[in-house]
Amino acid sequence: MKKFIKQVFFFTLIFCCLFTCIILTTNIIVNxxxxxxxxxxxxxxxxxxxxxxxxxxxxLISNFKNFSNAGExxxxxxxxIKQILPQNPQIETVFLEFTNNKISIWADKDIWSNKYMRLxxxxxxxxxNLEDNLFLMTKNVKGYxxxxxxxxxxxxxxxKLNDYFYINKIGGYKYLVRKKTDSILKTMNKTGFSIYPExxxxxxxxxxxLEKIIQFCKEMNKKVxxxxxxxxxxxxxxxNEEALQLLKKQKFDTIKxxxxxxxxxxxxxxGDLDHLNHKGAKKFSKWFNTLLKKGLLxxxxxxxxxxxxx
Amino acid sequence: xxxxxxxxxxxxxxxxxxxxxxxxKNLKLQNFLIVVASYVxxxxxxxxxxxxxxxxTLVDYLVGISLxxxxxxxRRKMLLWTSILINIGFLCFFKYYNFFIDxxxxxxxxxxxxxxxxxxxxxxxxxxxxxxxxxxxxSIDVYRxxxxxxxxxxxxxxxxxxxxxxxxxxxxxxxxxxxxxYKKRSFHYGKAVDGLRQILWGLxxxxxxxxxxxxxxxxxxxxxxDFSGSTLVVGAVLFAFQIYGDFSGYSDIAIGxxxxxxxxxxxxxxxxxxxxxxxxxxxxxxxxLSTWFRDYLYIPLGGSRGSKFQQIRNVFIIFVVSGFWHGPxxxxxVWGALNALYFLPLLLGSKNRKHIEIVAQGKWLPTIKExxxxxxxxxxxTLAWVFFRADNLSHAWSFISEIFSYSLFTIPQIQPxxxxxxxxxxxxxxWSGREELYGIERFGITWKKPYRYAFYYTIVFLIFLFSGxxxxxxxxxx
Numbered sequence: 001m002k003k004f005i006k007q008v009f010f011f012t013l014i015f016c017c018l019f020t021c022i023i024l025t026t027n028i029i030v031n032x033x034x035x036x037x038x039x040x041x042x043x044x045x046x047x048x049x050x051x052x053x054x055x056x057x058x059x060l061i062s063n064f065k066n067f068s069n070a071g072e073x074x075x076x077x078x079x080x081i082k083q084i085l086p087q088n089p090q091i092e093t094v095f096l097e098f099t100n101n102k103i104s105i106w107a108d109k110d111i112w113s114n115k116y117m118r119l120x121x122x123x124x125x126x127x128x129n130l131e132d133n134l135f136l137m138t139k140n141v142k143g144y145x146x147x148x149x150x151x152x153x154x155x156x157x158x159x160k161l162n163d164y165f166y167i168n169k170i171g172g173y174k175y176l177v178r179k180k181t182d183s184i185l186k187t188m189n190k191t192g193f194s195i196y197p198e199x200x201x202x203x204x205x206x207x208x209x210l211e212k213i214i215q216f217c218k219e220m221n222k223k224v225x226x227x228x229x230x231x232x233x234x235x236x237x238x239x240n241e242e243a244l245q246l247l248k249k250q251k252f253d254t255i256k257x258x259x260x261x262x263x264x265x266x267x268x269x270x271g272d273l274d275h276l277n278h279k280g281a282k283k284f285s286k287w288f289n290t291l292l293k294k295g296l297l298x299x300x301x302x303x304x305x306x307x308x309x310x
Numbered sequence: 311x312x313x314x315x316x317x318x319x320x321x322x323x324x325x326x327x328x329x330x331x332x333x334x335k336n337l338k339l340q341n342f343l344i345v346v347a348s349y350v351x352x353x354x355x356x357x358x359x360x361x362x363x364x365x366x367t368l369v370d371y372l373v374g375i376s377l378x379x380x381x382x383x384x385r386r387k388m389l390l391w392t393s394i395l396i397n398i399g400f401l402c403f404f405k406y407y408n409f410f411i412d413x414x415x416x417x418x419x420x421x422x423x424x425x426x427x428x429x430x431x432x433x434x435x436x437x438x439x440x441x442x443x444x445x446x447x448x449s450i451d452v453y454r455x456x457x458x459x460x461x462x463x464x465x466x467x468x469x470x471x472x473x474x475x476x477x478x479x480x481x482x483x484x485x486x487x488x489x490x491x492y493k494k495r496s497f498h499y500g501k502a503v504d505g506l507r508q509i510l511w512g513l514x515x516x517x518x519x520x521x522x523x524x525x526x527x528x529x530x531x532x533x534x535x536d537f538s539g540s541t542l543v544v545g546a547v548l549f550a551f552q553i554y555g556d557f558s559g560y561s562d563i564a565i566g567x568x569x570x571x572x573x574x575x576x577x578x579x580x581x582x583x584x585x586x587x588x589x590x591x592x593x594x595x596x597x598x599l600s601t602w603f604r605d606y607l608y609i610p611l612g613g614s615r616g617s618k619f620q621q622i623r624n625v626f627i628i629f630v631v632s633g634f635w636h637g638p639x640x641x642x643x644v645w646g647a648l649n650a651l652y653f654l655p656l657l658l659g660s661k662n663r664k665h666i667e668i669v670a671q672g673k674w675l676p677t678i679k680e681x682x683x684x685x686x687x688x689x690x691x692t693l694a695w696v697f698f699r700a701d702n703l704s705h706a707w708s709f710i711s712e713i714f715s716y717s718l719f720t721i722p723q724i725q726p727x728x729x730x731x732x733x734x735x736x737x738x739x740x741w742s743g744r745e746e747l748y749g750i751e752r753f754g755i756t757w758k759k760p761y762r763y764a765f766y767y768t769i770v771f772l773i774f775l776f777s778g779x780x781x782x783x784x785x786x787x788x
Contacts, residue, residue: 001330001497008506011763015770142316149774156775 023148026155030126033164036083038065040090044292046227047077047213048097053174054275055229055260057285062293068097069171072120074209075111079124079132080170081213085220093297094217096210098226098257100237100244101274103210105201112139114146121147122154123170135205176277181267185234200240202247214255223297225256230263230284232273256302260284262310311354313563314516314777321351322567329571330497337494341468344491344571348473352437355477359435362400367470369396370445374452374459374466386453393449397442404435409638437477439635443602445470448484450606457485465491474567478560480578480598487575495572504754505569507766511750512562514769518776519736520555523548526726531699534709539718542709548726549699550692551733554583557596562748581744583691583737584669586683588652589662591691599635603628614657625657626650636698641706645697652690668745732772 038045042065046056053068067080077096085091101107110116117140125147137144158164217224226248231237248257269280276284291309299305311318325347333339353360373393380386402410448469451457460466469488475481530537530545537545561578568575582594592600604613608628612620626647633646656662669684670676676684693710700706740749753765 001499004497004499004502007503011766015767018767018771019774145316146777149777153775 019148022152026152026159027126030155030158030164034083034126035165036087036167038084038088038167042088043090043092044095045084045088045091045093046095046097047081047171048072048095048099048227048229049102050174051099051101051229051231051274052095052097052227053171054176054271054277055281055284056288057173057175057278057281059173060282060285061289064289064292066173067171068173070174071110071116072171073107073110073116074102074206074213075132075135076120076124078209078213078216079127081216083127083166085217085222091222093223093225095225095227095258096213097229098210098244098248098252099228099231099261100240103202103206103244103247104199104237104240105203106199107203107206111205112136112143114140114143117143117147118150122151123166125151126155173281176271176275176281178271179268179277180272181232181270184272185267188234194236195239199237200243202243207247207251211251214252225258225297226252227258228261230260230265230276230280232265232267232270233262235273237274258296258302258306260288260306260310262307263287264310311351313560313567314513314521317354321347322570326570334497337492338464340495341462341464341491344468344473345464345471348468348471348476351473352471352476355436356433359438362435362438363441363471364467366397366400366441366445367467369393370449370470371460371463371466373449375461377449377452378459390449390453394446397446397449401438401442404433404438406638440479440481441470441476443481443599444484447481447602447606448488451484457488460488460492462492472568472573474564474571474573475575478557478564479596480561480564480575481602482575482598483602487573490573497572501569501572504751505566507750507754508562508566508569508748510566510766510769510773511748512559512564512566513773515555515559515562515736515749517559517773518555518732520552520559522726522729522732522776523552523555526724526729527552527699530724531701531705531709534705534712537712537723538720539713539715540720540722541724542713543718544722544724544726546692546696546699546709546713548729550583550688550695551736553695553698554579555736565748577747581740581749583688584684584741584744585687586665586669586680587656587661587687588649588690589656590665591687592649592653593666599632603632607631614662618658621657622654625653629653640703641697641700644703644706645694648694648697652694671745732776 041063044061044064046052046058046064046066046068048068049072050068050070052066053070056064056066056068058064058066067084069076081094085094117136121136121144133144214224263284265276265280265283269276269283271277271280287309291306296302296305311321325343329340329343333343349360349363352363370393373389376389377386380389448457448466452459465488468491469482469484472482472487527545527549530541531549534542558579565575565578576598578596578598580594580597582591585591585594608624611624611627613624614621616624629646629650630643631646633642633644633649636642636645653662656664669680696709697703697706700709736749743749743752746752750765750769753762757765
């Protein structure tokens with residue numbers, strides 16, 4: 001029995017050592033070779049989730065790159081931004097989506113749920129520090145154990161294909177075709193508007209990582225703006241508006257907030273209550289481009305200018 | 311609890327340590343620990359259905375005791391039928407109720423009658439088909455006086471619920487497994503190492519082969535209309551390997567786990583894809599179920615004795631019932647009937663026991679004739695698997711029609727290269743180990759330590775590298 005236990009123990013130990021070595025080696029190789037460079041003209045970058053992903057058509061906005069990605073939380077944006085900013089010194093301004101559902105406790109599941117961790121961890125594993133790894137591990141140890149081997153596989157494939165170019169795989173403008181707003185509103189008229197008390201709670205982790213992002217941008221001498229993409233006034237997510245305003249005041253008062261929530265759009269220009277479709281994105285992006293060109297960022301009363309134009 | 315889950319990776323060492331270090335001096339306590347561990351293992355999925363296992367255990371235990379005391383033939387028969395009706399009754403209710411109701415409605419509406427009986431939203435208890443057959447084998451063997459009924463309720467409960475084989479077999483006979491609960495079990499190093507090796511190989515077949523095949527198979531079977539005949543062939547072939555990797559992998563893990571606790575379960579798969587005809591295939595595929603049906607259904611029906619008509623009838627009954635055992639769907643029945651059709655020419659020509667010995671025994675390579683026979687048997691079984699995997703009969707039919715179209719001669723739209731290499735690797739290993747009980751058994755015996763360990767680490771890394779979402783075992787649904 002002793003011999004058996006000893007053998008199993010040493011077999012497992014050697015395996016764990018080898019596994020750790022492979023993780024570290026592949027992560028170091030990918031980290032060193034990772035290419036996050038974008039075109040030299042791009043001075044403005046935007047990070048966020050599906051709402052800015054569908055709203056900002058960066059082909060219509062000068063010197064602008066949209067890095068938003070559906071379901072992306074600040075935790076993963078932080079990993080991304082740590083690579084993009086140092087590799088692109090031409091970037092002057094960082095826009096960060098700051099909207100109702102991004103700060104809700106509901107966003108937590110997008111950080112460590114099995115589904116989202118499997119989707120994002122392998123992509124960013126090479127750029128995460130120990131603290132971030134421990135954070136994920138403590139939140140979902142089983143899920144974390146499952147994504148580790150996937151991240152090795154992901155890195156090995158990159159190494160085999162000699163493909164370290166990340167830019168086209170980490171987000172961008174999404175051309176949304178659907179027009180479901182009218183049918184959603186019709187259903188809502190029948191079923192009524194649901195209130196979810198749980199949604200009102202704030203995500204401590206998301207706020208913490210937003211602070212870390214802002215801190216990092218400041219260290220890199222970048223201008224930071226919080227933005228809120230347009231969404232329909234009937235959107236269910238707006239029910240934590242008070243909490244959002246309070247948070248903004250308490251924690252991010254020194255950061256300029258550009259609120260485009262009330263940008264006027266028809267129902268046909270929304271894909272649903274939270275996302276603009278390609279028509280809406282075109283209208284909004286052209287307008288935003290004009291605003292940028294007219295020196296929105298250099299003006300003193302930015303929000304007043306926006307509200308006046310809206 | 312799934313064998314390929316982190317939960318099981320924690321559960322198994324805990325039970326192992328308790329079993330060999332805490333309760334090792336007392337056989338009754340060891341058996342009791344197995345019962346508790348098995349109930350925890352089962353309750354992980356749904357604790358409510360534990361009551362079914364407990365009830366089934368109690369009924370068959372009492373039937374066994376009563377049979378031992380009873381000498382009157384009619385009363386003995388009544389006791390046996392009590393056990394059969396209760397066990398099969400549960401099985402029929404949970405598994406087949408809605409199937410019978412739906413077909414009842416269809417049959418009546420065909421004759422112009424409209425009836426509206428209630429369908430029930432019934433959850434199928436995991437493993438019910440397996441433990442039901444296992445307890446039935448006990449009652450039947452006691453009735454036939456092949457087995458002395460046990461008075462030890464704990465040992466009997468452990469036999470019914472033994473966690474390694476509780477939810478997907480192998481279906482153990484009471485004559486083989488039950489006596490093992492009476493004997494003192496001592497730890498045997500070689501047996502435990504062999505058990506771990508078999509678990510490792512089972513995990514490889516499940517995680518690397520079956521789960522990766524599943525992704526491609528689901529894509530192809532869920533979008534049959536979008537793919538060419540040649541791609542559908544790829545899908546069908548991969549499903550053949552998926553179900554083999556899945557189920558034989560499960561059996562390997564179950565047998566290996568049992569060995570860690572000092573138990574010997576019977577071999578459930580004996581390299582069936584190296585069979586040279588369908589009769590040989592069925593002697594090598596899901597052996598515990600095939601032999602169960604042979605001993606408790608086929609032979610009582612008359613087996614291969616009697617007139618030609620009786621022989622044909624018996625073959626059809628056993629294959630159709632076997633198909634129906636897999637699930638309440640016509641696809642399984644047709645799958646069973648198709649296998650009966652494959653089997654009949656061999657039976658009628660008295661060639662069903664032609665290939666008893668292992669293919670190319672003692673040689674490295676098979677002859678050309680053997681290769682052709684193996685390939686043709688594989689093609690026939692793969693064709694039958696299409697019915698097994700399809701959602702319904704029309705799906706199976708459209709799948710097969712598309713295979714036999716001109717698009718069969720085009721390049722497949724899906725070419726899973728890495729998966730093909732992995733399957734080839736598995737086949738080579740299994741070919742070289744086909745004279746043993748499982749694929750990598752001989753490596754553990756004949757290879758030198760450094761090569762052996764390098765091989766084990768390769769397998770472990772492949773398992774880790776190809777693991778992702780835990781996929782359920784296909785046979786859990788049966």
